[in-house]
Amino acid sequence: MAEGSGREQDRSLGLPWQGPAVGLLDLDAFFASVEQLDHPDWRGLPVIVGGSPERRGVVSTASYEARRFGVHSAMPSWQARRLCPGAIWTPGRFDRYRELSRAVMGIVQDETPLVEQVSIDEAFFDVTPGRWSRESPLDICRRIQLRVRKLGITCSIGLGTSKTVAKIASERQKPRGLTVVPPGAEAAFLAPLPVRAMSGIGPATERRLQELDVRTLGDLALRDEAEMRRALGSVGPQLVRRARGMEGSPVRETARPEEAKSVSNERTFSHDLLTREEVDAAIGQVSALVGERLRKRGLRASTVTLKLKFDYLHARTAQRALPRPTDDERRLAACARGLLSGLWSPGLGIRLVGVGASDFGEGAAEQLSLFTDEKGDERDLRALSLATDEVRRRFGKSAIAYGRDLRLEGRDSDTLPMNGGGA
Incomplete structure (x- = not known):
């Protein structure tokens, strides 16, 4: 596993990359970052995009300055105001966010036609060498980050051999992170992480896994698929394979x-x-x-x-x-x-x-x-x-x-x- 960026990472990856290369781009505190971009005097200050406490609002996004106070997305606005009383509040401007989102997705599509947008601020992309380009996947990710930064916002990217690995990697270093899990390093990267780090494992599934003494993805990877099917139903074997870094779900172009x-x-x-x-x-x-x-x-x-x-x-x-x-x-x-x-x-x-x-x-x-x-x-x-x-x-x-x-x-x-x- 290699994290960060720079020449040290190039050596540790043992390039050239062999096999599938899947990235997950995640825009950093997207809505709040756009507001700070458009309101220069808000930069460096806690900014919360969301509904007002008086009208039962919910936090859509909090800037990293606000997150230091414990504010996070989906938190009731009254609670966020109590945690960060000095925050700047704004209801948000969806048209503006959509405009910048389209610009970012256009940047990714310049690199590969296989882009699967999963939300306004997230997208998987396939940069497997030899499929669309012979260039290093790491170099492509760095170029995407640089071009996004020129728009006035930033993104974090996870790069791995599958969607599961890329998604988890994208959350390791934020903001402005580039976390790379090269081929062959998936199991070592995933093993120490708690099971909740993997998408698709919610509170109920986590509790059931804990009852089975499964607390990390490494624990889950060691379990028998048939045993997990009996415990969790049809999703059980799939979770085991994903915990082993063996997911094969392809990146699909975003539907028109x-x-x-x-x-x-x-x-x-x-x-x-x-x-x-x-x-x-x-x-x-x-x-x-x-x-x-x-x-x-x-x-x-x-x-x-x-x-x-x-x-x-x-x-x-x-x-x-x-x-x-x-x-x-x-x-x-x-x-x-x-x-x-x-x-x-x-x-x-x-x-x-x-x-x-x-x-x-x-x-x-x-x-x-x-x-x-x-x-x-x-x-x-x-x-x-x-x-x-x-x-x-x-x-x-x-x-x-x-x-x-x-x-x-x-x-x-x-x-x-x-x-x-x-x-």
Whole structure:
């Protein structure tokens, strides 16, 4: 194993690299770093991107200056403010983060077409020698880091022979780290690490492994695959192989929008939803956002998922298939409301409502008549949805509001609904 950068590492690697070379790029405290880039007077100060404590916000990202106080991503904002009362708070600007994320991913794609973006601030990339270039994978990673730094932000990179090794390596030295695990060094690198260092092992799996006296990845690597299947089910043998550094999952090019596996949206509320009317309105509002995104991408979904979050730790989801694919938010919402009784009863506070759409296909052509739908007894309002999309595109999201929007006006948490932005 070699860590860091410089001539010492070149010698220790015993170049040239033999076999697969997979990197994981992780942008350092991405959202906070962008804010410090755009606000020079914030540099060197604790910056927190997230929702306000008064509106039940959550930390999206904390700068490294704020992390010294114990602040971290996904922490409730009230707790972060208590830990770091002098921090600069900002709700975030998703469009700006997405702009820089695209620039970074473009840099990586200049080096290899095999780039698998897993979030707004993370991507795997394959730089196996001889596949796209004969250049050293280490030199490629250094060049990526240099070009990202010229954008005004920084990244950490893990380089190894598999996704598992690259992901864990990327977290070893942050910020601005480059951790390299050369071929043949995987087992030695992984063995002393706690099992929770490997993605896919959550608290429940960690507890089960501890019951089996498995505390490190080295312990896990020594276990029999059949034994782990009995203990953990089908995932058990896979975890053993990954702990041995034997994962073979390839880097896959990031799906184009039309190849997306799901489209979803969620909304967090500053005060709990308690009544059926409020929850119905929230489902309708979130479903409308999902429907708009489906139509924009030319997708129709066959499955709807409803997600409810009751507090910081507890959430429930349910899923149901539709009779045929659709991009009509009214049908999405009706399906999601049909799942509600299995997850919730009036009076139980809900802080977050999410709706997802998946299993895309063409299906039967949608009926565009304003007077009949597939049952022939209701008006098909899809044409109205298309008209609403166009008005909002031309005049802004607030150009048209429905009763459900007015019912919930002012009840948003101001935490941005986004993925990524962590370490």
